[in-house]
Amino acid sequence: MTVLTLQNLTYSYNDGASQRYILNDVSFNFEAGKFYAIKGPSGSGKTTMLSLMGALDKPRGGAVLFKGKSIDNVGYEKYRRNHVGIVFQSYNLIPWMTAIENLMVAMSVTDNDIPKDQKNVATNLLNYLGIDQSKIERRVKSLSGGEQQRVAIARALATNVDLILADEPTGNLDEETSEEIIQIFKRLAHEHGKCVVVVTHADEVALEADEGLVLSKGVLRRREMPVQAAVPPVESQPIAQVQPPTLEQDDPNDVSVEHTDVPIKF
Amino acid sequence: MGAVKRIFLSILRRPGKTIILMLVTIIIGSLIAGALLVQQGVSRAESLAKNSLGAAVSVGVDYEEYDKAINAASDEEFPEIGVISVETIETLGTRPEVKNYDYSLDAYASSATLKYYEASTEEQALDEQDSIAIDESNSFTLRGIHYESMLAIEQGALALNDGRTFSKDEISQGSEVAMVSDKFAQLNNLHVGDTIALKNEIIDYSVSDTSFDFEDSEDGLTEEDTEESTDDGLKVIASQDVNLKIIGLFSVTNKGIETTSSDSATNATTMMINGSMFDSEAFNVIYTPISVAKRELDFMTEGYAQLYEEEEIGDYYNNVPIYLLNSADDLASFTEAAKSVLPQFYTVLSAQSSYDQIAAPMNTINQIMTISLIAVIIAGLIIVSLVIVLFLRERRYELGIYFALGERKSVIAGQVIAEVVLIALVALTISIFTGSLLSGALSSFMLDAQMNAQVSSDPYGMAYDNNVYGEQALFIGNIEADEVMSYYSLGLSPQYILMLFGVGLGTVLLSCIVPMIYLLRLNPKQVLM
Numbered sequence: 197m198t199v200l201t202l203q204n205l206t207y208s209y210n211d212g213a214s215q216r217y218i219l220n221d222v223s224f225n226f227e228a229g230k231f232y233a234i235k236g237p238s239g240s241g242k243t244t245m246l247s248l249m250g251a252l253d254k255p256r257g258g259a260v261l262f263k264g265k266s267i268d269n270v271g272y273e274k275y276r277r278n279h280v281g282i283v284f285q286s287y288n289l290i291p292w293m294t295a296i297e298n299l300m301v302a303m304s305v306t307d308n309d310i311p312k313d314q315k316n317v318a319t320n321l322l323n324y325l326g327i328d329q330s331k332i333e334r335r336v337k338s339l340s341g342g343e344q345q346r347v348a349i350a351r352a353l354a355t356n357v358d359l360i361l362a363d364e365p366t367g368n369l370d371e372e373t374s375e376e377i378i379q380i381f382k383r384l385a386h387e388h389g390k391c392v393v394v395v396t397h398a399d400e401v402a403l404e405a406d407e408g409l410v411l412s413k414g415v416l417r418r419r420e421m422p423v424q425a426a427v428p429p430v431e432s433q434p435i436a437q438v439q440p441p442t443l444e445q446d447d448p449n450d451v452s453v454e455h456t457d458v459p460i461k462f
Numbered sequence: 463m464g465a466v467k468r469i470f471l472s473i474l475r476r477p478g479k480t481i482i483l484m485l486v487t488i489i490i491g492s493l494i495a496g497a498l499l500v501q502q503g504v505s506r507a508e509s510l511a512k513n514s515l516g517a518a519v520s521v522g523v524d525y526e527e528y529d530k531a532i533n534a535a536s537d538e539e540f541p542e543i544g545v546i547s548v549e550t551i552e553t554l555g556t557r558p559e560v561k562n563y564d565y566s567l568d569a570y571a572s573s574a575t576l577k578y579y580e581a582s583t584e585e586q587a588l589d590e591q592d593s594i595a596i597d598e599s600n601s602f603t604l605r606g607i608h609y610e611s612m613l614a615i616e617q618g619a620l621a622l623n624d625g626r627t628f629s630k631d632e633i634s635q636g637s638e639v640a641m642v643s644d645k646f647a648q649l650n651n652l653h654v655g656d657t658i659a660l661k662n663e664i665i666d667y668s669v670s671d672t673s674f675d676f677e678d679s680e681d682g683l684t685e686e687d688t689e690e691s692t693d694d695g696l697k698v699i700a701s702q703d704v705n706l707k708i709i710g711l712f713s714v715t716n717k718g719i720e721t722t723s724s725d726s727a728t729n730a731t732t733m734m735i736n737g738s739m740f741d742s743e744a745f746n747v748i749y750t751p752i753s754v755a756k757r758e759l760d761f762m763t764e765g766y767a768q769l770y771e772e773e774e775i776g777d778y779y780n781n782v783p784i785y786l787l788n789s790a791d792d793l794a795s796f797t798e799a800a801k802s803v804l805p806q807f808y809t810v811l812s813a814q815s816s817y818d819q820i821a822a823p824m825n826t827i828n829q830i831m832t833i834s835l836i837a838v839i840i841a842g843l844i845i846v847s848l849v850i851v852l853f854l855r856e857r858r859y860e861l862g863i864y865f866a867l868g869e870r871k872s873v874i875a876g877q878v879i880a881e882v883v884l885i886a887l888v889a890l891t892i893s894i895f896t897g898s899l900l901s902g903a904l905s906s907f908m909l910d911a912q913m914n915a916q917v918s919s920d921p922y923g924m925a926y927d928n929n930v931y932g933e934q935a936l937f938i939g940n941i942e943a944d945e946v947m948s949y950y951s952l953g954l955s956p957q958y959i960l961m962l963f964g965v966g967l968g969t970v971l972l973s974c975i976v977p978m979i980y981l982l983r984l985n986p987k988q989v990l991m
């Protein structure tokens with residue numbers, strides 16, 4: 197199912213008298229249950245594109261459709277609070293709040309149905325993402341980068357949305373932590389059916405994705421799958437054939453795939 | 463984590479910011495409170511001073527108006543000041559604003575035996591009485607009054623000491639009864655029940671002891687002793703005995719003395735008119751029912767009219783009405799009503815007009831406070847706006863997050879304003895007290911400065927000139943600047959607290975305008991990505 201559609205998207209900045217085009221007639225469909233990685237050189241417009249997908253900015257031309265409906269019609273604020281979760285490179289948590297409070301802010305804002313025992317849901321979600329009980333009630337500024345990013349992802353999920361956007365989510369994290377975060381995204385797509393779009397310039401991330409995209413010179417293209425994937429780089433390749441790597445069971449922060457009873461889906 | 467909980471968490475979890483904003487608001491709030499308190503003290507002093515003057519008013523000639531009319535008139539048609547009739551006085555007396563009223567008529571009678579009480583030199587006077595041979599008769603004012611209980615007593619200018627006041631019957635029948643001051647009675651060894659004997663004499667001042675033939679004497683002046691010489695050799699052409707039974711003694715209260723005391727600015731004026739006798743006059747007035755005084759005045763005016771062959775006698779009447787209004791607030795409506803009834807050039811005389819003349823220092827303080835208040839509010843607007851904007855800049859990530867999470871802009875703005883208002887409420891509550899500390903220091907400084915300014919600009923206290931004197935002054939009263947200032951006090955009142963919160967919150971809310979513009983223009987993409 198197509199969750200998000202980019203339709204002839206155009207974006208430009210005023211560069212003195214002339215216009216500098218960052219996105220030039222970009223069209224693409226993002227499907228549910230898939231983990232997308234968008235690569236591109238620095239300054240190619242990845243963040244700009246993600247901000248349009250997250251309704252943090254308006255395109256100059258074209259449209260962003262959520263499940264077939266233009267987000268102009270949905271309403272930007274409404275779209276943000278009910279349909280999309282955004283994860284940032286710099287986490288962007290409210291520093292004087294605890295981890296659980298950060299989640300509950302999002303839960304209070306959304307119009308989506310949230311179970312009454314918000315605290316419980318938030319706790320389970322944080323546990324699922326590897327934040328243990330002792331850290332849940334701590335101010336987030338006392339958490340490590342990796343932990344903060346897990347909280348940020350939990351917040352994106354807390355409103356029970358189908359679309360997760362992430363801009364360089366591992367940009368500030370070490371390799372090991374990055375890998376763990378990537379695995380989380382993968383699981384969200386494959387086990388929970390989310391449409392996950394991650395912008396990155398790291399090859400490791402791109403290699404894990406179901407679909408690799410490259411943004412360059414204002415144009416978004418599919419990328420040939422790397423050889424390691426051992427699958428032909430065909431556009432119509434079914435998602436089911438892409439096998440996610442198994443999680444390392446000895447990582448205490450990671451919850452095993454078997455924990456499907458965790459109520460991530462409300 | 464709804465917006466309400468976020469408001470409280472934000473205030474409590476970031477105590478540094480909360481305290482800074484609170485301190486700033488306390489400083490501004492205290493300054494506002496101080497200025498408001500001083501202003502309130504001033505207006506309270508004004509109303510207390512006005513109340514102390516009472517709600518007694520009189521009517522009299524508005525000489526300013528009259529002067530204007532004279533200046534505007536041609537030589538032939540000289541404007542005339544009419545006479546207030548008894549009917550007019552009584553018509554006004556039935557106005558709903560009037561609680562009680564009285565009018566009086568002054569006649570004069572003399573006595574060779576009754577001594578005149580000198581108030582200012584009491585001891586001396588008694589000594590002199592023995593040493594100086596009394597070879598001249600003393601003249602006394604016979605003040606006829608209409609209101610039996612005596613407004614002067616009800617108003618506290620006089621106090622009943624012994625005996626009683628008049629009865630309604632005595633007033634209406636014109637009984638020959640009198641009330642005199644205790645000092646006067648003591649000096650003349652008089653008691654309640656005694657009768658004093660005076661003479662109402664028509665004297666021809668134009669002739670001396672030499673023979674004078676008064677031919678018309680038989681038709682008008684019927685009384686005995688038609689031709690007689692006074693001790694100083696003046697010709698008495700008619701005389702009438704006035705025998706009055708003393709029914710009561712009164713003392714002149716401080717209030718009565720105050721209004722006639724020689725160091726008051728009023729008396730600077732009145733003394734020039736009445737001479738130095740004025741000081742003691744209050745002690746020597748003989749009060750009688752109005753018809754007694756009228757009879758004596760009629761006798762006198764008729765006598766002099768015949769003597770000088772004049773026709774008009776009405777002009778000698780000098781009714782002085784005093785109206786005691788229900789409250790000082792009734793003055794405006796009473797004045798309005800009186801306008802249509804009073805003859806030309808007459809106006810309502812009240813102490814409030816005298817008050818307005820000496821209210822200058824209070825007005826100055828009021829103005830300084832108003833200017834300070836405006837300055838504080840403007841400075842407060844700028845400072846609080848700046849502080850909030852700086853704090854919002856620091857909070858831009860948090861605000862951006864609310865935006866990114868899809869929170870409504872109105873809710874985000876409301877959260878910020880509510881935080882500021884909550885802090886301001888606490889700060890303003892503290893300002894109630896810090897402000898009153900400040901106003902204490904402020905007002906003693908201001909009052910000193912204003913008193914000094916007042917004294918140096920008017921060292922003899924002569925600047926104030928009102929036209930209320932004599933009998934009217936006794937009732938209506940006068941007030942001076944230092945007296946008004948003595949009523950000045952500071953106190954927390956509900957109005958003050960309401961005003962403080964109104965002005966303080968108003969300032970803080972207006973200070974949110976610029977921060978709100980910043981907030982609504984905030985670009986979450988730039989902040990977060």
Ligand SMILES: Nc1ncnc2c1ncn2[C@@H]1O[C@H](COP(=O)(O)OP(=O)(O)O)[C@@H](O)[C@H]1O
Binds near residue numbers: 218236241242243
């Ligand atoms: N507010 C802006 N005004 C002008 N140019 C901008 C602005 N923001 C970004 N750019 C430019 O747009 C291009 C794309 O930026 P961005 O989307 O952040 O790229 P990426 O995330 O791929 O590094 C860059 O060249 C950047 O300099």
Ligand SMILES: [Mg+2]
Binds near residue numbers: 242
């Ligand atoms: Mg970027």
